[in-house]
Amino acid sequence: MTKYTINKAFEKYFPYPIWKIEIDCTKKCLAIEYRNPENTLPTFAVFDFSGRDLLRSYEEQEKEWTLEAVQGDYLILKQFGSNTPIKEGIKIIHVPSKSIIYTGMEYILHDVFQGYIKATHRSIPSGLNFYINIHTGEIQNRINTPLNYPLIHVHYPPPYTGKLPQFIENLPVVDTIWLQPLKNNFIWAYHTKANESYNLNLCISSRTEIFDTKIILNNLTRLIPQPYFQVEEYIFFLSNTKQKIVAYLV
Template sequence: MTKAFSYLYEGTIWKIDIHELSGMLAIEWRDQDGLPYFSVIHYPSGRLLSDHIHYGDRWWTLAAVNANQLFLQHYPQPNQGQTQGLVAIDIHSKQVTWEQFNLQFVELTQEGIAVKQRFSDTNAVSLLEPLSGSILENHTLLNKLSPLPRNIRSASPVHRTPPLPITSTLVGPYFFLETDGKELWAYHERKEDKLQLILTVIQEHNVQFKECIVDRLDHLLPEVFFMVGQQLFFVTNNKREIVSYFV
């Protein structure tokens, strides 16, 4: 395995979205005051395309990302009656390309952005053109639209054990994922008074890779990594860092 990239943020990672067709990874992280910032990485190359994108108050959050734009959605503030909205930001210039209010983001599809109009009580959605935000269609059903590819897999805790001994200080379950004949085993080990997360890759009953991914943990991590294509992603360092490896 080879390391693809690692990026450390000044706050806690709250949300991640991936656009597989363009290889874009969008990250929302928040500072101590809860204000959101956004970062976009071209994950196959590891290039950081945009960082410290900021828009609005703490009620704005990541909706989706595509090849050129970052989409943020707004939630109404409690007891203030502010409406929902959607904004598009150019990834490279960080400039707002359009804003739309009185609607709710539903899903980014191959045909466009599916949204629900304010006060709509039907299952119908409207379709927005991503580059301009203009309405392509006022009334359609979500199941008639084509979803974007979603081939994200996560390691799951299992009761089975690896085919050969890989640890003598196991704490908690093994997490397992298999890809192209390679067995990916993630697990926690005790190290003095702390825990560490180890990743071991086994192929044909031989250990191909073994490395500590996260050190000095106080508690077991409920989720250890996810995989897109042949690339692994870990959120580490108290949810302040994202690290990726090619399998």
């Protein structure tokens, strides 16, 4: 890879809009939840930062299941409901085999740690916690080792409000421009007008010059309020239809 360039890592299309994204930085993988607008049933997919499919599609037949977390080979779902009493539940899926490690409707999920889910029992008074082992599905009422949160380094670029350098100031930027430091360089994101539509542009620069510029999304009907999210050296974009995710390595 040429130094200081923007290189596409992968591009993924989904038949329905993406609802949720969860990331595991330790194993460098993403989990996606997308839903059929007609029946709102969820489907889940998992792939790594190079775009390799780990779980192409896992369909649920109850719309109340939603994505909670991904930890390596394990997908964690949470069930919710609007009826009284609230129907809640927890499900752990082993990604490579698509087998269910644990399903429980009597526990309410409160937090996800590295290797464990913290939950309470529906029929036991508050104050007593239980811990579900993500790898085995076993339930314990105490943990002897410290619990740590998973490693998740997700960053969103803030809008830039300072004085623009000349090499950026002269660009035909429409509306907001975003700036994010990346090691010794800088990542800029901005829209430009293209006839009656918009393009979303990504630019990598030093303090004095532009190294590389790419049009990431084109023919947009409207401006995107949050252009991307960054995980380590990868930058991820969602299309305005939320049916495509594109990753770039910078």
